[in-house]
Amino acid sequence: MPDTKVPDKKAPVSSLVKALRVLDSFSLEQPEQGVTEIAERLGIHKSTVYNILTTCEAMGYVQQDPHTRRYRLGLHILRLGQVVREGMDLRRVVVPVMERVRDYYREAVHFAVELNGQVVYLETVQPLERSVASLAVGKSAYMHCTGVGKAILAHMSPERMHAVISEQGMAQYTQNTITDLAELEIELEKIRRQGYAVDNMEYEWGIRCIAVPIRNEIGVVHASMSISGPSERLPLEAIAEMAQPLMHFGADISKRFGWLR
Numbered sequence: 001m002p003d004t005k006v007p008d009k010k011a012p013v014s015s016l017v018k019a020l021r022v023l024d025s026f027s028l029e030q031p032e033q034g035v036t037e038i039a040e041r042l043g044i045h046k047s048t049v050y051n052i053l054t055t056c057e058a059m060g061y062v063q064q065d066p067h068t069r070r071y072r073l074g075l076h077i078l079r080l081g082q083v084v085r086e087g088m089d090l091r092r093v094v095v096p097v098m099e100r101v102r103d104y105y106r107e108a109v110h111f112a113v114e115l116n117g118q119v120v121y122l123e124t125v126q127p128l129e130r131s132v133a134s135l136a137v138g139k140s141a142y143m144h145c146t147g148v149g150k151a152i153l154a155h156m157s158p159e160r161m162h163a164v165i166s167e168q169g170m171a172q173y174t175q176n177t178i179t180d181l182a183e184l185e186i187e188l189e190k191i192r193r194q195g196y197a198v199d200n201m202e203y204e205w206g207i208r209c210i211a212v213p214i215r216n217e218i219g220v221v222h223a224s225m226s227i228s229g230p231s232e233r234l235p236l237e238a239i240a241e242m243a244q245p246l247m248h249f250g251a252d253i254s255k256r257f258g259w260l261r
Contacts, residue, residue: 018044019052023061023073031160032070075116091123093256098125098225101249105242107229111214112148114222115140117164119149122223144170144184145177147199147211148224154191155213155221161188177202196243197224201231208234210243212250217258225250 025038035053039046053071056062060076098109102125111123118140143149143164153161162181170179178184191197199209211226227234227246234242 022052026073032072034070094123097249097253105227107227110226112224114152117168119143145173145202147197147209147226151197151211151213151224152221154188173203174201174205176200195247198239206231212247214250215254215259219259
């Protein structure tokens, strides 16, 4: 007869434990690591760490920088995180606030997250009284020329921000698009100082956006929310005043995600 003994559910699989420890070694303080430093920190043989990382890379759980040969967490980790967020019912958390924003401004409202150096629009709420072309949920855009993108980009570490710009470039969409890195850095410092970002017809001519960062439970900015509309309804001289309520709405969403400051 075949062996029908049920394995002890409490007994961990040692190889899996090592792999999870390697993944857990990545953090905000140490987002990129090499094989040697992981091995020394965890007390795991270098060859084992290397085998774990190469397997994880093949599965999309980590990425290796081709120049430094150091590893960072990959897109599949982010996708799993998005599954977790969906399990927390993202729509239940975000959409009610977005609807309040829409009713307050009577403009389109967008919620976006950073994914692989671009912004992806997860939710959009349109004005009830006007027919507005809907921005497709799931659409991605570059970060340097969008309000939601710049709001997130401004809160990245300088190293991460430069890596994003290096990988994605700074394509020009309109005559207002920022295509110079030094000018972008000045813009991002202004965003950090004032608390909101502006897309001044930089992605689409005639359309302005005001965007605010959204923080998670530990204060990290991976998302943002914006209002957008024709430039005549969002005149430059009114932007600063219009942004104040939007920052409060953004803080409300951050609080719902667990950010209590």
